[in-house]
Amino acid sequence: MEDDAPVIYGLEFQARALTPQTAETDAIRFLVGTQSLKYDNQIHIIDFDDENNIINKNVLLHQVGEIWQISASPADKGVLATCYNRTSDSKVMTCAAVWRMPKELESGSHESPDDSSSNTQTLELLCHLDNTAHGNMACVMWEPMGDGKKLISLADNHLLLWDLQESSSKAVLSNSAALEGKGQLKFTSGRWSPHHNCTQVATANDTTIRGWDTRSMRQIYCIENAHGQLVRDLDFNPNKQYYLASCGDDCKVKFWDTRNINEPVKTLEEHSHWVWNVRYNHSHDQLVLTGSSDSRVILSNMVSISSEPFGHLVDDDELSDQEDHHQEEKTKEPLQDSIIATYEEHEDSVYAVECSLVYRNQCRGGLRSCSYQVVQFMLYKNR
Amino acid sequence: MLKLYYGLPDPAAGEAGRAADAGGPTDINGPRFDPEAFLTKLQKECPLAQLMDCETDMVKQIRALDSDMQTLVYENYNKFISATDTIRTMKNDFKRMEDEMDGLAANMAAITESSARVSSTLRDRHEQIAKLSGVHTLLRKLQFLLELPARLTRCVELEAYGTAVRYHGRARAVLHHYRHLPSFHGIQADCQVIMAGLAQRLRQRFRDGGSGAKDLAECVELLLELEEPAEELCDEFLAHAGARLAAELDTLEAELGPPGGAPTCDILEFTDRGCNSFVGNLCLVIASYQELFVSRAGAAPIAPMARAKLATFVEGLLGRYFGLVERRVQLEKGVGDSSLLVRALDRFHRRLQALEQLLPGAGSASEGTAIVERAARARVAQYLQALRGFYQDCLTDVRQALAAPRLAGKEGPGLAELLATVSASLLGQVKAVLGYVHLFTARDVAFSNKPYFKGEFCSQAVREGLVVGFIRAVCGTAQQFCEAPGDRGGTAPPALLLLLSRLCLDYETSTISYILTLADEQFLVQAEVAGTLGSVLCAEARAAAQRLLTHYVRVQGLAVSQMLRKSVETRDWVGTIEPRTVRAVMKRVVEDTTAIDVQVGLLYEEGVRKAQSSDSSKRTFSVYSSSRQQGRYAPSYTPSAPMDTNLLSNIQKLFSERIDIFSPVEFNKVSVLTGIVKISLKSFLECVRLRTFGRFGLQQVQVDCHYLQLYLWRFVGDEGLVHGLLDEIVASAAHRCLDPVPMEPSVVEVICERG
Known part of the structure; x- marks a missing residue:
């Protein structure tokens, strides 16, 4: 009998960067970037076989530096972008680049060699996102639902829109916007909205959340003091176009309606330390996953502000499907916002959580979190 | 025989x-x-x-x-x-x-015979006399009739209306009967004219109303005898009285003052006036009316109609009067002594009782009681409002008091005294208000006997509404400080949170039960009317206290965190120079923590520390002892086994207790401080992990941590926590270091001591 025990995948190095492979539609696949100052960093491609509860992995070398952020192209399974630290004589610079993984790994289907260390493969550099003029890269985002040609990166106080040309071998800065203001303003994170024809981007700097129009590169809204302290992460509700979740150092997770930014729609205060990451489940947006440096990952059920305020219908055959061991008693519960699960298995801070895009049988999915020091990988089965 | x-x-x-x-x-x-x-x-x-x-x-x-x-x-x-x-x-x-008897019989026969003779002779005469006397009476009547107009006129002139009406009444039937005879008809017409004039005059007099009630009664009586329609009379009478009463109501209304403005006289005076002039006169009117139309002999046929008219009349007037009184009572916004109001209401109520007796079934008394009830309820609500306001004022005062001395540079502005002041003044206010409210149920007040004032008022309005409401408000307001602020301005000063937390805790331990007992005793709340239990309120207060304290810890912890975060983020750790001193921010952290410690110490007890292990002082050094450090960092130098670092730290973690960053705070100083220190250090750790360090950067962190080690342990319950976190920070810094060469522990110590 399958139980709630997480599937744990150990990494050799510490890691902060985690992303689901956006272009993959069949397998539950995540990419993890490691952080090591001394050794060649790696990108782990992790496939989760949810039927057999088995993890398949492939490792790619990422030699240029430790990876702070990673994102996979929505159009091409083999393309990904990373933000990495480049250290050169007492200077640390965060750069960004677009990479292609070797063809045979794209599918992820083949068995990994037994001794992966002997023939680790290397990523092929497609192009750098030249940031010499703009400062440290905080984050790279692909255009969601796009053709994998457009990227936005956040560098210090600049919002840069890139066009990938000549089969991604060249990145051209097509537009940019700068954040003006007193003091050193720095973007900490951002998110590209999948709504409005992908013309909106939300960014966070310090305690402020800003929305941008990618066509004009103008600010369209600004939530001052969205959090009491630094805003760490953002995510758009995949199904409700004006809804945005944010989290930050004040231990709170807030939900916003960007049409009315004076007050958050909802605030969660479940964590006891900085909340680093917030993610909506792609298929069921009432499920919100948060990871915090209090070593907890919390899965909340925010029915009241989801696109399915009346709960989703569970098909009968779904219930009878013997593979779905985690059939929810939840669907019978009254529709109230609640915490579905708190995962406390992490022994150190949790820096990244992601939900798989693939949601098999409508009730099976992976969520995955990445913890720092212990360098472990937990794959939780959700539902 | x-x-x-x-x-x-x-x-x-x-x-x-x-x-x-x-x-x-x-x-x-x-x-x-x-x-x-x-x-x-x-x-x-x-x-x-x-x-x-x-x-x-x-x-x-x-x-x-x-x-x-x-x-x-x-x-x-x-x-x-x-x-x-x-x-x-x-x-x-x-x-x-026998002979003598025969003689007697003969005599008797003679007598009978002569008597018959006499009577037969007298019969004619007798008939004549009877006829004559009949004619005489008729003539007298006729003369009366003929003289009637003149007599009536004279009576009218002499204002002897009663006589006139009596005369007319006597002649009326005859005149009516013989009205086909021209002469009688003339007389009747004359009489009718005169009587119409008379009625007119009577009505005039009736309408003037200047005459006393007796005159009026006479008027009505005469008019009724004149067969004036009773309904009209009733209407006229009532309209007449109504006008006067309405004038009085207008005066009363004028005393309400302009809308929005202050009333011109106090409520007692107002009620007095209302009672004396309006209600008094109304009583008079009702009494005379009843005498005239309802209870007078011979008024039976018109009584139901008259009664109905009276009821509508009284209802209308009373409705307006009640409206005025209610408006006036609503104007009574004062929150001080309510004796005036109570007395006024009492008087009002008593007068209505009198009215009720006079006119049962008009519902005036019940309506009046309802007004009194509403007034009492409104008053209690006002008191609650006032109490809340007072509480808010107290809080504002506290905030000012907290803000002021800090400008003067003094630490710890007597939190304990502030708490005592707030607590005492709140309690005093509650007592005072209970006293005021108690007046409503005083024995000498008539309406206190009403079931409402005996039961519901005590249990519901006062106990539940006022006392419980206030306690809830205290806790609720306190809790609001945890919710709203923190994001968008209006942040409550942490000291206030602390103070409120203590206040709530005090409420939980003693004040709530005291106030409840006080209220129960004063108002004799029946035990069977189950109100909110003291224990429930206590639980609420405790929850509020807990939330406040938790929030305090969070706010303070985040404040310190913020400071640490800024200090870590803004520094170039790769290119930094060799550490010579402890960074100023660390000193600041220690200072702040000390200040918090003092602040919390003013209000909360020390709390229990974990028994300090005997080697605690040594541990300070052992953590950073070169041997252990070597052991830890050693694998970093050997490229063979990168996993070992993790393995080592993991194993180490298995043995050390897991640090719960935010365990529930207890109500004591150590627990509070432990919470704050934990949050701060955890934040420090997170910040360190986000940076890349050079050799000297690492050493600086080492120095800073040692410094914190030296000063922070005393604040926390379990110093192992501090050690663990600081260890973790240094280890993380080492891990993020490009050139991890730790500083000699002895040097670190020297620098720290110098700093």
Whole structure:
């Protein structure tokens, strides 16, 4: 009998960067970037076989530096972008680049060699996102639902829109916007909205959340003091176009309606330390996953502000499907916002959580979190 | 006949058998004496001597009897002779009497005859006289009728309306009956004109109303006799009275003052005036009306109509009056002593009782009671509002007090005193308000006997509404400080959070039960009316205290975190120079923590520390002892086994307790400080992990951590926590270091001591 025990995948190095492979539609696949100052960093491609509860992995070398952020192209399974630290004589610079993984790994289907260390493969550099003029890269985002040609990166106080040309071998800065203001303003994170024809981007700097129009590169809204302290992460509700979740150092997770930014729609205060990451489940947006440096990952059920305020219908055959061991008693519960699960298995801070895009049988999915020091990988089965 | 009478003792009788056979045939005196049987018996039974004796005896007796008989016969004979004489004289007397009777009968016949003669002669005369006297009466009546107009006029002139009406009343029927005769018709017309004038005058007088109630009553009576329609009269009477009463109400309304403005007189005066003028007059009107139209003899047919009219009339006026009173009561916004209000309401209520007695069924008393109830309820609500306001003011004062001394540079602005002040003034205010409210139920106030004031008012309005409401408000307001602020301005100063937390805790431990007991005793709240239990409130207060304290820890922890974060983020850790001193921010952290410690210490007890292990002081060094550090960092130098670092730290973690960054805070100083320090250090750790360090950067972190180590342990309950976190920070820094060469522990110590 399958139980709630997480599937744990150990990494050799510490890691902060985690992303689901956006272009993959069949397998539950995540990419993890490691952080090591001394050794060649790696990108782990992790496939989760949810039927057999088995993890398949492939490792790619990422030699240029430790990876702070990673994102996979929505159009091409083999393309990904990373933000990495480049250290050169007492200077640390965060750069960004677009990479292609070797063809045979794209599918992820083949068995990994037994001794992966002997023939680790290397990523092929497609192009750098030249940031010499703009400062440290905080984050790279692909255009969601796009053709994998457009990227936005956040560098210090600049919002840069890139066009990938000549089969991604060249990145051209097509537009940019700068954040003006007193003091050193720095973007900490951002998110590209999948709504409005992908013309909106939300960014966070310090305690402020800003929305941008990618066509004009103008600010369209600004939530001052969205959090009491630094805003760490953002995510758009995949199904409700004006809804945005944010989290930050004040231990709170807030939900916003960007049409009315004076007050958050909802605030969660479940964590006891900085909340680093917030993610909506792609298929069921009432499920919100948060990871915090209090070593907890919390899965909340925010029915009241989801696109399915009346709960989703569970098909009968779904219930009878013997593979779905985690059939929810939840669907019978009254529709109230609640915490579905708190995962406390992490022994150190949790820096990244992601939900798989693939949601098999409508009730099976992976969520995955990445913890720092212990360098472990937990794959939780959700539902 | 006589023979029979004498014969009985006549035969020979012997006494011998008398005794032997009384009444038998041998008894000589018995009625069934048989001489043969007697003789036979004597002969058979007696000896000769006795027979001889018997014979002599019997002879003797016979002789005595014979002499007796002779005497009797003689006497009777004499009597008989005298009786014969008497009868003879009677016969003579009767004969004479018969003659005289005949004479009398003849005389009587003569008398009868003469009497018949006399009466027959007198009959004619008698008839004539009777006719004459009839004519006379008729003439008198006619004269009265003829004179009637003049007389009426004179009466009217003399204002003897009563007489006039009486005259007219007497003549009316006749005039009505003979109205086909021209002369009578004229008189009737005249009379009608005069009477119409009279009625007019009466009405005028009635309408003027200047005359007293008695006059008015007379008027109405006369008018009624004049067959004026009663309904109209009622209406007129009521309209007349209504106008006057309405004028009084207008005066009252004027005293309400302009809308929005202050009333011109206090509520007692207002009620007094209302009672005396309006209600008094209303009572008078009702009384006279009832006398006139309802209870007067002969008013029975119009009584129901009149009563209905009166009811509508009174209802309308009272409605307006109640409206005014209610408006006035609503204007009574004062939150101080409510005795004036209570007295005013009492008076109001009493007067209405009187009215109710006068006019039962008008519902005036119940309506009045309802007003009083509403007023009382509104008053209690106002008090609650005032209490809340007072509480808010207290908080504002506290905030100011907290803000002010800090400008002067003083630490710890007497939090304990502030708390005591707030607590005492709140309690005082609650007591005062309870006292004011208590007036509503005072024994000398009439309406306090109403069931509402006995039951619901005490239990619901006062206990639940006021007391429980206030306590809830205290906790609720306190909790609001945890919710709203923190994001967008208006942040409550942490000291206030602390103070409120303590306040709530105090409420939980003692104040709530005290206030509740006080209220229950004062208002005699019945036990069976289950109100909110004290324990529930206590739990609420405790929860509030907990939340406040937790929030305090969070706020303070995040404040320190923020400081640390900024300091870590803004520094270039790769290119930094060799550390010479502890960074200023660390000193600041220690200072702030000390300040918080002092602050918390003012309000909360010390709390329990974990028993310090004997080697705690040594541990300070052992953590950073070169041997351990070597052990930890060693794998970093050997490229062979990068996993070892993790393995080592993991194993180490297995043995050390897991650090719960935010365990629930207890109500004591150590727990609070532990929470704050934990949050701060955890944040420090996170910041360090986000940076890349050069060699000197690492060493600086080492120095800083050692410094914190030296000063922070004393604040926390379990110093192992601090050690663990600081270890972790240094380890993380080492891990993020490009050139991890740790500083010699001795040097670190020297730098720290110097700093």
